[in-house]
Amino acid sequence: MKNKKLFLLVCMLFISTIFNKLSAQTSNKLMAEQYRPQIHFSPKAHWINDPNGMVYNKGIYHLFFQYHPYSTLWGPMHWGHATSKDMIHWKEGPIAIYPDSIGTIFSGSAVVDEHNTSGLGLNGKAPLVAIFTQHNMEGEKAGTNTFQNQSLAYSNDDGKTWIKYAGNPVIKNPGIKDFRDPKVMWYAPAKKWIMTLATADKVTFYSAPDLKNWTKESEFGKAAGAHGGVWECPDLILLDDKGKSRWVLIVNINPGGPNMGSGTQYFVGEFNGKIFTTIQTDTKWLDYGPDNYAGVTWSNTGKRKILLGWMSNWMYANQVPTEVWRNAMTIPRELKLKNVGTTSFVTSTPVTELSKIVKNQLTVNNIQVNKSLDIADKAGKISLPCRINIAMDTIKDFSFVVCNNLGDTLLIGFNKEKNEYYIDRKKSGKIDFSKGFAAVNVAPRFSKNKKINLSLIFDVSSVELFADDGLTVMTSIYFPSKPYNQIHLNCTDKLNLSTLQYSHLNNIW
Numbered sequence: 357m358k359n360k361k362l363f364l365l366v367c368m369l370f371i372s373t374i375f376n377k378l379s380a381q382t383s384n385k386l387m388a389e390q391y392r393p394q395i396h397f398s399p400k401a402h403w404i405n406d407p408n409g410m411v412y413n414k415g416i417y418h419l420f421f422q423y424h425p426y427s428t429l430w431g432p433m434h435w436g437h438a439t440s441k442d443m444i445h446w447k448e449g450p451i452a453i454y455p456d457s458i459g460t461i462f463s464g465s466a467v468v469d470e471h472n473t474s475g476l477g478l479n480g481k482a483p484l485v486a487i488f489t490q491h492n493m494e495g496e497k498a499g500t501n502t503f504q505n506q507s508l509a510y511s512n513d514d515g516k517t518w519i520k521y522a523g524n525p526v527i528k529n530p531g532i533k534d535f536r537d538p539k540v541m542w543y544a545p546a547k548k549w550i551m552t553l554a555t556a557d558k559v560t561f562y563s564a565p566d567l568k569n570w571t572k573e574s575e576f577g578k579a580a581g582a583h584g585g586v587w588e589c590p591d592l593i594l595l596d597d598k599g600k601s602r603w604v605l606i607v608n609i610n611p612g613g614p615n616m617g618s619g620t621q622y623f624v625g626e627f628n629g630k631i632f633t634t635i636q637t638d639t640k641w642l643d644y645g646p647d648n649y650a651g652v653t654w655s656n657t658g659k660r661k662i663l664l665g666w667m668s669n670w671m672y673a674n675q676v677p678t679e680v681w682r683n684a685m686t687i688p689r690e691l692k693l694k695n696v697g698t699t700s701f702v703t704s705t706p707v708t709e710l711s712k713i714v715k716n717q718l719t720v721n722n723i724q725v726n727k728s729l730d731i732a733d734k735a736g737k738i739s740l741p742c743r744i745n746i747a748m749d750t751i752k753d754f755s756f757v758v759c760n761n762l763g764d765t766l767l768i769g770f771n772k773e774k775n776e777y778y779i780d781r782k783k784s785g786k787i788d789f790s791k792g793f794a795a796v797n798v799a800p801r802f803s804k805n806k807k808i809n810l811s812l813i814f815d816v817s818s819v820e821l822f823a824d825d826g827l828t829v830m831t832s833i834y835f836p837s838k839p840y841n842q843i844h845l846n847c848t849d850k851l852n853l854s855t856l857q858y859s860h861l862n863n864i865w
């Protein structure tokens with residue numbers, strides 16, 4: 357009897373090992389197409405845009421996303437769903453929220469309703485509540501101005517299944533065509549929920565005791581910041597500033613970004629539970645590259661604020677040359693405040709969890725570069741994904757030349773005279789799928805420090821540049837005809853690097 361049980365147990369273990377191996381092999385194959393991001397979240401198949409409903413609960417980071425499950429083009433939106441323990445390795449699950457007679461499911465947020473203020477929790481337990489825009493396509497076609505309304509769905513099984521709230525929509529459109537992307541947070545001083553909603557060329561704040569009954573509080577932004585396009589996907593967060601806290605309002609805008617198309621601006625200011633104010637007069641951008649859009653932060657992560665963006669741009673997102681899937685997310689970034697003189701900036705740096713996939717890290721100190729350094733001379737074979745960190749004690753021109761033997765070339769560098777970082781993808785490979793794609797994108801250097809540090813995170817079809825501890829950030833996608841496998845660091849004057857660090861990054865699938 358005992359032996360029989362043991363035999364059965366061994367058989368079951370054997371079968372489950374084979375099954376796991378097979379499904380890992382299938383998933384590796386699936387995730388190995390040309391351009392498939394190896395260290396960024398992308399869906400197994402079909403179209404994605406904005407990250408949605410990002411909430412941390414019981415050790416799991418939830419990522420919902422704008423998803424068209426039947427096509428690689430934008431269409432009727434659903435909320436797809438993926439989960440992760442570390443924001444780096446993702447498991448894609450079934451579709452979480454489907455369109456209904458009120459409309460398709462546009463962007464929005466999710467919260468843990470800790471005190472069950474909504475009453476939607478089972479037996480008084482804390483439910484997850486998602487707050488999103490429903491976009492009514494018939495209403496849009498009919499030329500009305502009221503086709504975007506705010507709705508709720510709730511989950512009592514930790515985000516696996518979602519039930520639409522029977523009283524939807526909870527905020528009816530007052531006649532504003534672009535009325536969307538609710539981001540909700542708990543405002544502890546007044547024990548109420550605050551919703552930041554994008555309303556055409558400004559944001560509108562609402563409050564509610566219970567997530568269901570919303571009252572308009574105030575508006576912000578008609579005369580502030582950039583207005584080259586519609587305001588979308590806002591987020592109001594509290595960031596710690598050396599013990600003092602400051603409010604930061606993130607506002608995505610499309611078009612009208614710093615390098616054409618979509619972009620993410622922010623305002624540092626004050627919020628009193630009703631009104632947001634700022635003394636900021638200039639426009640500030642979280643990322644100067646063309647490919648970080650619709651970024652908002654995870655809720656329920658305490659003081660830690662982590663932003664995730666959609667790694668594309670509405671200028672060409674529907675045309676990029678991928679076949680099975682279209683578009684991916686950025687590496688999650690931790691946001692902090694930093695003062696340069698008397699000006700407050702928001703810095704972004706990759707989450708420390710990225711270290712989980714760092715492999716074969718090689719660090720070399722005190723290198724003198726005369727004209728050109730082949731990174732392979734120090735690191736051995738170059739293959740993407742990888743990370744390169746450099747630090748230098750002087751401010752000089754330099755450029756990384758990233759290429760393959762077909763001549764596809766991406767340039768990433770610093771121009772001292774202009775005090776600008778740049779990413780030039782004019783000859784980066786496939787570029788002709790959209791007019792605006794082949795460009796040199798630039799970003800100001802804000803640091804007054806006499807030293808430069810730079811971290812470049814390369815995936816097979818993207819690079820993320822973090823300069824000066826995240827004061828200047830750029831994200832750019834690219835599509836070489838063959839994978840890049842050479843990286844040179846070029847300079848006009850002799851360049852002294854105090855550190856050069858090269859690491860391979862393990863794929864996350």
Ligand code: FRU
Nearest residue numbers: 406422462463536588589650
């Ligand atoms: C931003 C956005 C949102 C909208 C969603 C639709 O990229 O336009 O404003 O909710 O995408 O997919």
